[in-house]
Each structure stands twice: as C-alpha cells, then as structure tokens.
Amino acid sequence: MKIKITFAYLVIIVNSALASSLFPTSLTTPLPEDALLNFTGLGVKYGHKVEEHSVVTEDGYILLVFRIPGKRKTPVMLMHGTGDSSDSYIIRGNRSLAISLANQDYDVWAVNGRGNRYSRRHVRLNPDKNSAFWDFSFHERGYYDLAATIDYILQITGETGVISVGHSQGTTNNFVLLSSRPEYNDKVKLCIALAPVAFLDNLVLPISLLAAFGPTIDGLLSPLQLNEIGGYRGIERSLFKFFCNQGIISYVVCVIIGIFPGQGYDAKRLEPSFLPVALGHVPAGDSKKGLLHHNQAVLSKRFAPYDYGPVKNKKLYGHTVPPEYNLSQATAKIALIVGKNDHLSRVRDVEKLKMHLPNVVKYHVMQENEWNHLDFVWGNDMPETLFPVIFPLFEKYS
Template identity: 40%
Template sequence: MLPLLLALLLAGNAAADLDATLIRDASLTTPELIEAYGYPSQTHTVQTEDGYILTLHRIPHGRSSNATGEPVFVQHGLLSSSADWVLTGPDHALAYILADAGYDVWLGNFRGNTYSRQHVRYTADDNEFWNFSWNENGKFDLPAMIDYVLNYTGKEKLYYAGHSMGTTSFFVLNSLKPEYNDKIRLMFSLAPIAFMNHVTSPFLKALAWSYEFDEILWDDLGLYKFFTNSAILKAAGEDLCEDGAVTQSVCSNILFLTVGFDTTNLNKTLLPVILAHTPAGAAAKQFLHYSQEVVSAHFRQWDYGLFSNIAHYGRTAPPDYDLSAVTAPVFLFYADNDWVSNIVDVTKLNASLANPVTMYHVDWQPYNHLDYLWGIHSKELVYDVMLKYMPNY
C-alpha cells in the first residue's frame, strides 16, 4: 500500500485544500479527538509482565451525563489503534456510542502501535522490541490492561469488544489463562479471527503462500516492523485521498483489495483522516503468525520449525490453543463479504468455544472486514445490536 501511495503523491495528483475539520482531525491524537468532540478524556499507562508500556484511552461517560457506568474494554486489530474507534465522529464511532449509552469506555493499545512504543529495556529502534506476535498480545498485553481497568474502576467484570486481532488475542488469553473468563461479562467478536484457512483476501493468501521465504527475508534483512511512520501516510492521505482528488478511488480500492469491496459503506471524505491514524504500526511477526494459521488450518502457537518446536514445546508441531477453555460468553459477528473472517472459519470457531452466545450475520451483503470500524451503517448493523444485548449480561 505505502509504495503506491508515495508514487502517486510524488506524481503530484493533488486537489483543493482539505476541509479545516478534516485537517484538524488528521493532526489530533486520540484523546485530543475525544475532547474536540465534547467528550471527557483520560490517558492511562500500564506495564506488562514482559516490560512493555501500554497506553489506554478512556471516555468515562457521555456528553449528556456525568454518570460512569459499567466498563467496556474495546480492543483494536492489526495495524490499528484506539483512534479507529473515534475517527468517524459522535454519530458513527463505537466509542462515542457506548459512552452516550452510559458505559465507561476504555480503548486499549497493543504493543508496537502509535501509542505503545515504550519498553523498560528496549527502544522501538531495537529489533528485540519487535519480537512478538499476537500470542504475546493475548498472553501479556490483554491481562495487564484488563486488570488495570478492573482495579481502577473497582469492578469485578467488564464487557469486551474486539475487532480482528483484538478477537484473536482474546481467544489466546482465555485459553492460556482461563481465570480471565470470570472477568468478562460478554465478549463481542467483530470479524473474529482464529481459524484462517478459508480466507479469500488476495494479500493474505499471497503472504501465506510465501511465508517461509518472507520469514527468511524479514529475519535476515532486519525488517521486524511495518508502517511505523504515520507522517508519510498522513501527507499522502491529505493530497491523494481528499474529495476531488482523481486518486481518491485508488485510496479506497487499496483498502478493499485486502478486506473486501464495499464502496457504499465507506465515507471517502474521511480517508485523509483515516490514513493519518491508520496503519498505526505492527510487528512483522504478527503477520507471519497469521500466515502460519492460513497454511496450517490450525489455531495454534508460534511455529518455530520442526527442531526448534521440539526445543520450545517438546513436540514437532506447536500446541493448539484450547478454545474449549474459553468459557466467557462470546457473541460472534460475521459478514458475507469479509475476505479475512470467513463464515466457514467462524462456524468452526463457534463450534469450538465453550459458551458461544450466537453467530450474528451482519445484514448488509457488501459489509467487509474494516466496516466494523468505519462503516457508515455500522451503528444500525452492529453497534445497536451490541447495545441491545449488553443489559442482559
């Protein structure tokens, strides 16, 4: 994605100046965005067991009430950050909708993204910093953030909403540390990812087919991280993706080629703001672990290779995550046009969980993997469904 955007930028395909609000929103941080739209904002930090410093952004209540309700922990997916839950504004963004409904909203940030690039020993320039996959997100990041939220609020349980890798890491956590199931009122799985061998995304399939080569390439060349310089994408987005730019359709099509086409549910005017915040950075190993899942047809821990697996696990293949240990109630959302979270894989996941609530079909045929974040109609199609079920748990 990045090389094509840069090439177009250098070609000078720019249009008129952006709207002032879009320029502002592209430059603001998550807490600044929250405050700009009239909501209270707090920033909290927590240290993981293995030394990463993570940032949480909180909206303790909505605009019309000072009452703080039950906590909802919302976790982003791969290449995303807390910003993705507020970018579309008060009428459309999940974080604001939850806050206005009376909930205490906590937005997590996984290690390596824009807001979580500190460590007690390493800097983000050290290769050692980036030696993690979504296994570590589930094993270390989520328990640290969940425990912090519960300790800070004095609550025993919280609601959990995760998107994509935010679902994968949840299943990792609750299979490896089953005691965390008792801390979850209800888990909403938006575009759930565990089993992946039915993905239809050309990008992910190509990555999976070549992952052994990619592992050697990235490891040997030291390419341990992706998309950690948001300034480049911000500049590209402002010139290439604004209304009136002849290249705006290219911006949206780049997104669609990975996750599925849905031109009717994306507000293209927001593309400069989206690209200013997303992608927010990721470790190469996170991509590689997903590639292993596509090839293996298993939901399992990191594959070190035959002999290294014996050293690490005492067996030739990595162990599967025990999804039967996930006893928290799980509500699975799936969509026909999601090229990453395929209905066959979601069905297999649903059958493997100990306490699935339901598989909910999003009633919009073009709905894709990223519409859960930025879709124009996501409030009616997904968020209102969540609000309907939450009081029952």
C-alpha cells in the same frame, strides 16, 4: 490495521527502497481536523473527558489506554486490530462506537497493543534501537497486553469484570487470553468479537495468494532486518498519505483497487470524504512477526502459537509443532458478529470457530450483503446497522 498481508508486504518492499524525505508533507492535500486529532482530542471534540492511563505488562511493555469515564459500573474494553490503534473506535465521531457508548454513560477503555503509535515504550527496550522490542505477535498482545489491561481496569474501578470488545486481531487477542489463561474467563462478563479472526482457512484472492508466498517473501527480505511494519511516523504512512490523499482518483486507486480486494467491496460505507480522516490514523504500527504469525495460521489451517521450527518448538512447547490453542477453555460468554462480504473473517471460518467455543451466546451474520471487514469500526451507518445488534448485549451483560 486490517489490511493484513496485502498492504504489509508492499510496505516492506517500499520501506527498504525509499526515504520519507522523498514525499514531504507539503506535497499532500491538507488533512481534515479529525485526521489530525489523537484519541484524546477526538474525545474532547465530541463532548467527553478523556483520561490517559499507562499500563505496564509482565514483560515490560508500557501501553497507553484511553478512558472515557462513565457512570455505568461494568467497564467496556475496546481492542483494535492488526497495525491499528484505539483511534479506529472513535474516528467516526458521533457515529463511532467509543462515542456512542460514552453518550450512553458507559465506562469506556480503549486499549493500544504493544508496538502501535501509542504504545512504543518499554521499561528497558528502545523500539528504534532494540530489535527485541519487536519480538511479539498476536500471542503476546493477548497473553500479556489484555491480561495487564483487564487487571488494571478492575483495580482502578473496583469492578469484578469487563465487557471486552475486539475487532479483527483484537478478537484473536481475546481468544488467546481466554484459552491460555483461563482464570481470565471469570474477569470477562462478555466478549464481543467483531469480524472474529482465529482460523483463516478460507481466504480469497489476493490475500490467499500472497499468504502462499509469504515465507518466500520473508526469506528474501530477511537480510533487511525489518521488524516494525507500518510505523505511524515511517515511510509507509507517508506514502499512504501522499498517494491516497489526492482526490477521487486516489480514492479509486487506494480504496477500490488497493484496500477493498483484501477487505471486501463496500464503497457505500467507506465514502471518499472519509478517506482523509482515516489517513490521519492508519497505519499505526505493528511487528513483522505478528504478520508472519497470521500467515502461519493461513498455511497450517490451525490456530496455534508461533511456529519457530522443530528445535525451538520442542524447547518452548514440548512438541515439534506448536499445540493448538485450547479454545474449550475459553468459557466466557462470547458473541460472534461476522459479515458476509468480509474477505478476512470468513463466515465459514467463524462457523468453525463457533464449534470450538463452549459458550457462544450470540452468533450473528450482518444482514447487509456488502458488509466488509472495515465496516465494523469504520462504517458510516453503524448506529443503524451494527449497534442495534450489539447494544442489547451491553445492556444484558453489564
């Protein structure tokens, strides 16, 4: 999910000390129906047929991709952020992006990156037994997962290109793909980047402070050999559900104090009644390596592949320091949509990204001063605020 470093490192500490049996589900307040339904169930509830497709990547990961078929020719591909899943695009029901696109007869494909609740499968590796399964970061999600999914979508539909929508790390994945495998620029008619994340030079407290201590924290916790972070059926989510599903007090603690400092304060768009729905879907699972890769971007002020240290870097990249992604090769049409109050996708960082991209067809800062990182997928007024900005792009480039 988008609660990157703050929540993730807390999760690591808690996961090492507690067992899920300490917080049985019976102690929590029952979750609403939309918290309990998966993507397929939510799609059906809100009036649409949902197909489930398995996509196998070059390196053997099996991704579950949900499709809501539509008559419009150009497929729309949705990619989620860190520790998140396709569910974030649909849990607002009729006000969500997935359902709103489906209601306008777009062919919607919602991707699940390797390691999340829907994509914990591999042709050889067991995520519960083989640590090698978790040896990935946002690089592999872009280089392999998006590439395989785009090829699969075009094969099934017979179309020549997709509109790719990403949120948070979902945008990072797109930038990795388009700069590292430039042939895919011809397969992407438009990339819509919601809360773009590439450069992380201007983060604010508390994330900037936690990032500064990230390597130290990782070193202290490395003996625990934790590879999966925020697993959907792990202790992290059990704790999250227990502490954050106890009424208005827990809303204040979990959202106002726990989440908003890392995302930007906007209680208007993330109201207390929605929190129990979100609790049914996040966190959805990710790799520790992925979080460390983002941490490296913060400290180095560079957008580059994973830094393994001089010796391994020399072997893998031919340099002692990983070369930066060549964003000039990302020639596909790209729209950058950013919020003034986003604590992760900072306006100054997105402006820096814009300077590196050769074909930005739209750059938009959301008008509402409170607009934060989560509002792009969870905001309760997206049809009135976000969709008027991005839906003309779907029309123009589909």
